[in-house]
Amino acid sequence: MNGGCKVCVTGGSGYIGSWLIKKLLAxxxxxxxxxxxLKNESKVELLxxxxxxxxKLVLFEADIYNPKDFHPAIQGCQFVFHVATPLIHQPSASSSSQYEDTVEASIEGYRSIALSCLRSGTVKRLIYTASVVAASxxxxxxxGFKDQIDETCWTPLNHSCEYLYLEPFYKDYTYSKTLTEKHALSHGNDENGGGLEVVTLACGLVGGDTLQSFTPSSGAVFIAQIMQNEKAYTSLKFLQELLGKIPLVHIDDVCEAHIFCMESTSISGRFLCASSYIxxxxxxxxxxxxYPEFNVKQEYEDGLKKDIKxxxxxxxxxxxxxxxxxxxxxxxxxxxxxxxxxL
Incomplete structure (x- = not known):
């Protein structure tokens, strides 16, 4: 690997994807x-x-709503980072197949990408960017809550967490990331896995700098208590309501963790990725x-949640x-x- 290898990154112009590509090229x-x-000049120029x-960089056009698009990008690669995820149900006009919702699109997208990895004959490991919203x-x-949060935790999708129903996005995203990660892990362990190693990295709330020309949505969530941004603040409340506290991780650590999983001799399974839990x-x-110059929103500790480790x-x-x-x-x-x- 010292001489470099060929890898695929889906969702290359996103917050995590672009930072990961920068580090891989380096x-x-x-x-x-x-x-x-590929006609979106700002996203192409970013990369x-x-x-x-x-x-060292080759760009491919691929849409999660038409997952066969990913096949050419995966050919000849040794490792695939599946970072792309449908956040809002917006199938493109060119999509050959329409899914019912983001959950179906996410699962079918992963399934097709995993199949392309197997058919390639070259891909050794598929690393899926998961989310801690799947690990409540x-x-x-x-x-109530368990005493601790670790890789054995799975979000109970039948739970009546009030924040899941405040906005459709919270429920859709939680269901999508939970069910797709479960599918990824089951596929990696079954007899049809074909020797493909599957890693899922369930990342906390990702913060830090960005290569993008705008503040990423997770960055807005981080500063919601300062900005008095009610929509972003609701996302913070949702994470605490779902996870007991909020797992935090720096964008650089997230990408280094992805590369660590690539460079490991052999690795598979589920890993939570966060450096702090507050x-x-x-x-x-x-x-x-x-930052005493800011008017920070006052918070009150919930004793029912603060003891989760x-x-x-x-x-x-x-x-x-x-x-x-x-x-x-x-x-x-x-x-x-x-x-x-x-600010």
């Missing part, structure tokens, strides 16, 4: 990146201006302490090291927001 790898629309892109420590019977009150306290060590047990703690993540979110003119 390590000497050839990257096949997919975008929904083409990356260092080493001229010789809520008990299945709805009687409450809304703890986040507000950090802002108030280090982050017990996921699987990634670190394999040798991965997080570089960013909660304060460093918040600091970089503030710097990014200031650069973007949000």
């Amino acid at each position: 390590k000497g790898h050839t990257v096949h990146a997919t975008l929904r629309d 083409k201006k990356l260092p080493q892109s001229e010789d 420590p809520l008990k299945q019977d709805g009687s 409450s809304l009150q703890e986040m507000a306290n950090l802002y108030a302490l280090h 982050w017990a996921s060590t699987k990634l670190c047990d394999r040798g991965f090291v997080y570089r960013y703690d909660a304060k460093m993540i918040l600091d970089d979110c503030i710097k990014c927001a200031r650069r973007m003119g949000d």
Whole structure:
């Protein structure tokens, strides 16, 4: 791998995808990146201006609503990072097949990409960018939270978490990421897996800087307590309601974790990815302490949730090291927001 290998990144112009591609190119790898629309000049330019892109980056047009599009991008690759995910149910006019919702589109998209990996004859490992919204420590019977959150936790989709029903997006996204990750792991373990190693990285709320020309949605969520942005703040409340506290992770750590899973000799299964696990009150306290110039929204601790422990060590047990703690993540979110003119 020292001489570089050929990899595919779906959702290449997204927040995580673009940062991951930058790091892969810097390590000497050839990257096949997919975008929904190659005629979108701003997204194409974002990737083409990356260092080493001229010789090492190949762009492909592929739409999750027409998942066979991904097959050419995957051919000849050794590793595939499936980062793309349908956030809003918006099938394109050119899609040959229409799905009922984002859940169906996400699962069918993953299934087709996994099949392309198997058919390629070259792909060794498929790494799926999952989400901690699929790993809630809520008990299945709805009687409260477990004592800790780790890889054994799965969000009970029959739970009546009030925030799941405030906006259709929360429910759709939670169902989509939970059911797709379960499908990915079951596919990787069954007899039809064909030797393909499947890794799912369930990432926390991702913050830090961005290569994009706008503040990513997760970045807006990070600074919601400062901006008094009710929509973004509701997302924070949703995460705490679902997960007990809020798992945080820096964009750089997220991408390094993906590359770590690629560079490992052999690895498969589910890994939670977050360096900090804090409450809304703890986040507000950090802002108030280090950024007294802002009017931070006051928070009150919920005693029912504060004792839940982050017990996921699987990634670190394999040798991965997080570089960013909660304060460093918040600091970089503030710097990014200031650069973007949000603050």
